[in-house]
Amino acid sequence: MSPEAEARALDAADPGHRELFDIPTASEGRYREVAYFAGNSLGLRPKATRTELLEDLDSWAALGVEGHLEGERPWLPYHELLTGPAARLVGALPSETVAMNSLTVNLHLLMVSFYRPTASRYRILIEDSAFPSDSYAVQSQARFHGYDDAVVRLTPRPGEHTLRTADVVDRLGDDVALVLLGGVNYLTGELMDIPAITAAGQRAGAVVGWDLAHAVGNVPLQLHEWGVDFAAWCSYKYLNSGPGSLAGAFVHERHLGGDRPRFEGWWSTDAATRFEMAPESRPPASADAWQVSNPPIFSLSPVRTSLEIFDRIGIGVLRERSLRLTAYLEKLLADVPLQVITPTDPARRGAQLSLRIEGALTAGELSKRLRFEYGVIADAREPDVLRLAPVPLYSTYHDCWRAAAALAEVIAG
Numbered sequence: 244m245s246p247e248a249e250a251r252a253l254d255a256a257d258p259g260h261r262e263l264f265d266i267p268t269a270s271e272g273r274y275r276e277v278a279y280f281a282g283n284s285l286g287l288r289p290k291a292t293r294t295e296l297l298e299d300l301d302s303w304a305a306l307g308v309e310g311h312l313e314g315e316r317p318w319l320p321y322h323e324l325l326t327g328p329a330a331r332l333v334g335a336l337p338s339e340t341v342a343m344n345s346l347t348v349n350l351h352l353l354m355v356s357f358y359r360p361t362a363s364r365y366r367i368l369i370e371d372s373a374f375p376s377d378s379y380a381v382q383s384q385a386r387f388h389g390y391d392d393a394v395v396r397l398t399p400r401p402g403e404h405t406l407r408t409a410d411v412v413d414r415l416g417d418d419v420a421l422v423l424l425g426g427v428n429y430l431t432g433e434l435m436d437i438p439a440i441t442a443a444g445q446r447a448g449a450v451v452g453w454d455l456a457h458a459v460g461n462v463p464l465q466l467h468e469w470g471v472d473f474a475a476w477c478s479y480k481y482l483n484s485g486p487g488s489l490a491g492a493f494v495h496e497r498h499l500g501g502d503r504p505r506f507e508g509w510w511s512t513d514a515a516t517r518f519e520m521a522p523e524s525r526p527p528a529s530a531d532a533w534q535v536s537n538p539p540i541f542s543l544s545p546v547r548t549s550l551e552i553f554d555r556i557g558i559g560v561l562r563e564r565s566l567r568l569t570a571y572l573e574k575l576l577a578d579v580p581l582q583v584i585t586p587t588d589p590a591r592r593g594a595q596l597s598l599r600i601e602g603a604l605t606a607g608e609l610s611k612r613l614r615f616e617y618g619v620i621a622d623a624r625e626p627d628v629l630r631l632a633p634v635p636l637y638s639t640y641h642d643c644w645r646a647a648a649a650l651a652e653v654i655a656g
């Protein structure tokens with residue numbers, strides 16, 4: 244059997260849920276559809292999103308302001324439809340999660356509550372390869388509190404690409420107020436040991452928060468059980484909710500209902516008494532208390548549709564297929580002269596494999612050739628990292644074969 248036929252046979256045996264998604268058409272190459280590996284950047288659109296978003300838009304047309312309380316999915320309690328599925332996806336209690344804002348906004352709102360520096364304990368640990376928005380967010384929070392030298396950037400050991408758990412744990416100490424790391428690193432695809440780092444950080448007296456942009460919908464999470472203090476994630480990557488779509492936040496039960504400072508608005512107060520229009524808020528003992536404004540329903544709608552897909556299929560089932568697909572891609576890439584910088588241990592990575600590009604082409608040039616000559620969509624981080632994410636909901640073994648074959652041809656020149 245040819246390698247391509249082998250990939251087709253694997254797809255027949257382990258098909259995923261591609262039929263639920265709109266797959267972009269390839270303008271170039273031998274195949275009608277693109278081989279899409281950028282779901283770690285922007286996930287594809289579920290077919291149901293269009294139908295269900297139109298239903299919500301039509302409620303507005305039909306009901307006007309009455310849509311707040313009437314129609315199939317009234318807008319006032321709309322965000323609550325997302326709470327159960329989101330909680331199940333991240334391993335949280337429903338009271339611990341909320342869908343709101345964008346990711347960096349949520350990180351800021353959570354740091355208002357959880358970064359409480361003192362003269363002796365004010366440092367923030369992040370990865371040196373943190374997504375820039377996180378770097379800017381922690382730097383600006385520290386400056387807001389009057390600290391210019393608070394941020395400690397953790398780098399891998401010489402010759403290594405990813406952080407070991409010990410690299411984080413060894414830097415903990417009585418000067419660290421906050422540890423804020425990516426659950427899955429955006430650049431290398433490394434899955435951090437969230438429970439071990441959370442426990443070690445808290446033993447050292449720090450608060451531990453996680454940016455789960457690349458982890459949610461990618462790997463199973465147990466935020467409640469792991470005792471994570473807080474977390475935030477976006478929903479446009481593995482959660483397939485559309486560009487810039489609404490984000491999520493988690494606050495552990497032990498921090499709910501307490502007197503931690505929070506920034507508030509009318510959506511922070513208890514929904515049951517909100518319309519009494521009282522001058523003082525009465526926040527509920529739930530993550531909803533971190534809400535500020537009333538949410539944009541037509542952005543919540545695609546998140547709800549997507550979370551229902553995850554709820555129906557289950558992140559455990561998706562992770563199993565993800566492990567098989569990523570291992571298959573890794574096996575095919577072994578024959579291509581490129582260095583994979585993602586950990587080789589499947590327990591330390593999600594769906595993404597990051598490749599270091601050496602030679603004449605930059606990552607950007609390489610990704611353009613893959614797209615325009617082969618219909619393979621990969622994500623370039625200039626100058627030298629190409630990221631490929633086989634997404635278990637819709638990617639195929641044949642996509643993996645196409646990516647590896649195209650890379651081999653381009654690299655061979």
Ligand SMILES: Cc1ncc(COP(=O)(O)O)c(C=O)c1O
Nearest residue numbers: 345346347348374376429456477
């Ligand atoms: C790890 C990580 N953090 C933060 C962000 C910024 O997200 P937003 O623009 O939704 O605030 C991104 C965006 O891709 C990201 O990958």
